[in-house]
Amino acid sequence: MKKNQIVPNLQIRLYKSMILTRKFEEKIVALSQEPDRMPGMQILANGQEAVATGIVSALKPEDVIISNHRSHGHLLARGTDLNSLMAEIMVKDKGVNGGKAGTLHLSVPDVNVLMTSTVVGAGPPLAIGAAFAQQYKRAKGITVVFFGDGAAAEGSVHEAMNLAGVWKLPLLFVCENNCWAGAQRLEEHCATQHIFQRAKGYDMPGQNVDGNDVEAVYNLAVELVEYCRSGKGPALMEALTYRMRGHGEQDRQHYVDLRELAIWKAKCPIRRYRQKLLNDGVLNQAQIKTIDQDAETRVSAAVAFGDESPYPGPETALTDVFVQPPSA
Template sequence: MEPQLNLVRLKTMYEKMVLIRKFEERIIELVQEQGRIPGMQILANGQEAVAVGIIESLNAEDVIVSNHRSHGHLLAKGADPKYLMAEIMGKSGGVNKGKSGTLHLAVPEVNALMTSTVVGAGPPLAAGAAFAQQYRDEPNITVVFFGDGAAAEGSVHEAMNLAALWKLPLLFVCENNCWAGAQSYSQHCSIGNIAQRGIAYDMPGEYVDGNDVEKVYDLAVSMTDYCRKGKGPALIEAKTYRMRGHGENDHQHYVDKEELVFWTKKCPIGNLKEKMLKEGLITEDELQVVETVSKAIVDEAVAFADESPFPYAEEALDDVWVK
């Protein structure tokens, strides 16, 4: 790739990570203003490089399937922040007319097929999407994001087995953020690297520093290329950290504060910013523009959501398959 193109991509990835961070920071503020957002908010603060690095390697037609921690994936895939924020606030102008809220977001316009808050439900559904792509002889692939906790669910292993058996164009991305609810990784997982599980299904499995967007992107390019060539599925384990509680109602009383400090220093956005400044790839003025633009996008999203009404009760059964 041309060095100039590399730089354009790097800046784009930085902008996307900042937008995701600011979008979710605004959700934190809205949660704290009582009554502004219904339901539990589950954020991926600190995990932005996984969403952006993986999705930057995809085409618009490629499908993603996400989970309960989905905002970053959806924004990176190109979901409109206005309609996304409106949905998260339960408003009728939202991507799912206010009927999903944050936990079951789907943005079919950008091929973000669905998210499921049932832990481990995504991979079998993604295998279905990948099967459809293979059956229709499409050149596209599916990527499914799931957590380290989900990796132990039987449904994930069944999906891996079928995907490998049928050589489906499916990239499994395990976002290992060191926690599954209040259980730490060492309390719930029998092996050091979930990526090793690829061996069991005869698919490539590699882990990567999930806080380094360039490394995530590079590995994603080679793994998506593998899947796209019809060789079958692949597995990426992106090692990162959940910087907030499981949800915004969880104040992380069980988390070692030194561990939080350690990972704060590994912030994917802060570190990329430092690197770009040090190497003269970006100026302070340009960084300020990124901040201002993303803040304006988030402001606009919240203003749009505020103006949108809640759905009417009479609409509750619209758009459902069986009444």
């Protein structure tokens, strides 16, 4: 039986983090339907908020995060400044990366998010580097890398898990299994339905969790983060959830069975948690309404901030793009 690490203040923080992510991404949906408002491809994690919130809330500031293309929840749960994140997604000069990253290739060093990448399977090998540096320098932090069920089939992910197992790195692998990789169902692209069981082959503990239950995700994350921090080596966590929207906002999900979608809609991590907090008397309806409205207000302010920011000027095209390597 896993230890329950949940206390009331934490419950409210978990709820606030999930609803902020949901409102943030709902705003992106609305803006991406307006012409020329959100350039590029918008990839959202609607329905997956409990994974990001539950895991990132179990981390310490010194821990490093590496994420993939579905990263908004990870970044927001980590406390990335809302205004400059929205401005970045709007590719504006005041964005976290000066409008040069957009939504898919971000880096937010302030909050120790080393990078996000849409190159599927790119994160785990780079996480090896980050975790090796932590081990070599005897730092207190660990590294957490998020990747999808599709990425779990990439050679780079297996190589990274193997090396982490050999070197006993302080690295938590998080497979966010949302049952889809693009338009392919899990059973079409993955030889096993239980990705966490692959941990055994790399000599690390592997566990799975209901990824739509934020408290369960948090409790397991605390346990596995502690394991990695203790110097015993890496661990693999698989969170089972569901991608409620298309792969990207241009994808109309014509290949998805609407009955399946309805089943997962009923398991919405936010609706489910709101009901639990109401039932347990942690929050009442009025308090929930205030929290939800506050999230909406903050998101609207972030859009206004992005609107006011100019696009990066052409004269900045080559600044902040290359880093001079340290001289030997």
